[in-house]
Amino acid sequence: MGELRPLAPELTPESRALALALRELFEGLDVSARRYAARRFRDAGTFSRYLNGTRVPPWEVVMDLLTDVAEHRGTAATPEAVELVRRLHRAAVETSASPRHAVEVLEQQLAEADRVSRRSTARGDALGDALLDRKHRIADLEVRLSQLEAEWGAERERADRLAAANPDVTELLRERDALQGEVARLSADLHAAHKQREDAEERCALLERQLQAVEEARQTAGSLPAATPQAMPKVLVVDDQSDNLLAMTAVLSTLDQELVAVSSGQEALKALLDHDDFAVIIMDVQMPDMDGYETAAHIKRRPRNRDVPIIFLTAMGADPEHSARGYAAGAVDYIGKPFDPWVLRAKVAVFTGIYLERRLADDR
Numbered sequence: 001m002g003e004l005r006p007l008a009p010e011l012t013p014e015s016r017a018l019a020l021a022l023r024e025l026f027e028g029l030d031v032s033a034r035r036y037a038a039r040r041f042r043d044a045g046t047f048s049r050y051l052n053g054t055r056v057p058p059w060e061v062v063m064d065l066l067t068d069v070a071e072h073r074g075t076a077a078t079p080e081a082v083e084l085v086r087r088l089h090r091a092a093v094e095t096s097a098s099p100r101h102a103v104e105v106l107e108q109q110l111a112e113a114d115r116v117s118r119r120s121t122a123r124g125d126a127l128g129d130a131l132l133d134r135k136h137r138i139a140d141l142e143v144r145l146s147q148l149e150a151e152w153g154a155e156r157e158r159a160d161r162l163a164a165a166n167p168d169v170t171e172l173l174r175e176r177d178a179l180q181g182e183v184a185r186l187s188a189d190l191h192a193a194h195k196q197r198e199d200a201e202e203r204c205a206l207l208e209r210q211l212q213a214v215e216e217a218r219q220t221a222g223s224l225p226a227a228t229p230q231a232m233p234k235v236l237v238v239d240d241q242s243d244n245l246l247a248m249t250a251v252l253s254t255l256d257q258e259l260v261a262v263s264s265g266q267e268a269l270k271a272l273l274d275h276d277d278f279a280v281i282i283m284d285v286q287m288p289d290m291d292g293y294e295t296a297a298h299i300k301r302r303p304r305n306r307d308v309p310i311i312f313l314t315a316m317g318a319d320p321e322h323s324a325r326g327y328a329a330g331a332v333d334y335i336g337k338p339f340d341p342w343v344l345r346a347k348v349a350v351f352t353g354i355y356l357e358r359r360l361a362d363d364r
Contacts, residue, residue, distance in 0.1 A: 004033065005052040014091040019053030021088055022062070025069050026051060040064055056092045094242040094263075120197035127190040134183045141176045232258045233279035233352045233359075238268045238295070239313075240287045244337075248282065248313075251341040257352050265290030269298055272305050279355035280348055285314035285326070296329040306330075309351050313339060 004026075007019055029036060033051060037044040042061070050057040062085060070077045151158060235257045239245050245261045252259060257279065262268050265287055272278065281299070285292035292312055299305045312326045315337040323334040333347060 005048050008052050008054045011053045012092075012095045014088070014095045015053045015056065018056065018085075018088040018092040019051060021085055022057070022065065023051050025065050025085075028069050029072050036068075040068075056089070056096050059086075059089055062089055090242075117197055117201050120193050124190060124193040124197060127186055127193055131183060131186045131190060134179050134186065138176060138179050138183065141172055141179070145172060145176070232256055233355045234258045234260055234275060234277055235348060235352065236268060236271055236278045236281045236283075237261045238263075238265065238281065238287075238292070239284040240264060241284075244284070248344070252345060252348060255345060255349055255352065257348070264288070265292070265295030265298075268295055272299060272302070272308075276304050278305075278308050280351035281308055281310045282313055282344075282348070283310055285312055285322075293325055293329045296326075296331060300330040309333075311335060311347060311351075313337060313344070 004023060007016060011019065026033070026036070031039075033048050034044040037047040040047075046055065047057075047061075049055040050061065066077045066082060066085065233256075235252065235255075237245060237248050237252075237259060239248070239261075240263050242263070245263065249259055249261055260271055260275070260278075262271055266289065268281070268283070283292045283295060287295075290298075292314070296310050296312075299308065299310065309332040310330060311333045312331045313335050314322070326334040332351075335344065335347075
């Protein structure tokens, strides 16, 4: 078995702990990294970087490794072991803020949204075919019933003979009613499938735009000279989901600003105590312990922070009830998730520009 690459220097404690756990699991397979990567149809170099800590693997890679180790040993992994590895993986993900990792997260979300869209399209086609078949059968039954009713109306005696010859007219009516009920159900299912597909397509479009913004941010960051730290206004980003923090950080990284990302309302209040030069605050609404509305109320009660503009960014929707609560809490804007990266960057640029103009006027 080939030697594993040594752990990379300057790893975060979380990335080191995850890499050590993965190495211990992998060594139990008694194969080389190259051979295992070929077995799983993965790139050997990328898999080696997962094992030396320089890259945080997707969770599906970790689950594949747990499955293969369990199969090799002949015993299934315990729920406690899986949960331990899951906590190590989550901690490593939350401490990794590289643009490349943000791209991987967004690409995984885009792939999932694309899978939902394709499944919804296929289901919609199948439901449409089934619905058309039921409608044709109903039309056929209606024709047969109309023919019988016309014959009964023309000649009672013949109608009696027809009734005797066709004793299953009641069964035809019952079958028609059952088919009509099935048509109603299939119509509802078809509508739901179309709605799911439309939602998935919309999410695909937004995720593609976020990916494009991240790629542009990476290219621009490599070509522009570093800004002077003292000249950069600060932007406070508050969200309890690490994936959302990574995505927003990547989208806003090309603006002339310093980003401070925290994961709770309490951490946001502490950051405002440590710094009083934030140009704008981007805050999630749904957070544990202290939600965005309560956090905004605390901020507005502090004389040194009450004038900092707050933009709520939330998945709760921008309906009048939620937006009214946001504005009542002191917000200047209310944006729904998934967000349009260009809209978010434009709004942040406006407030950072106002902040710089105000600071320039104060310096004079």
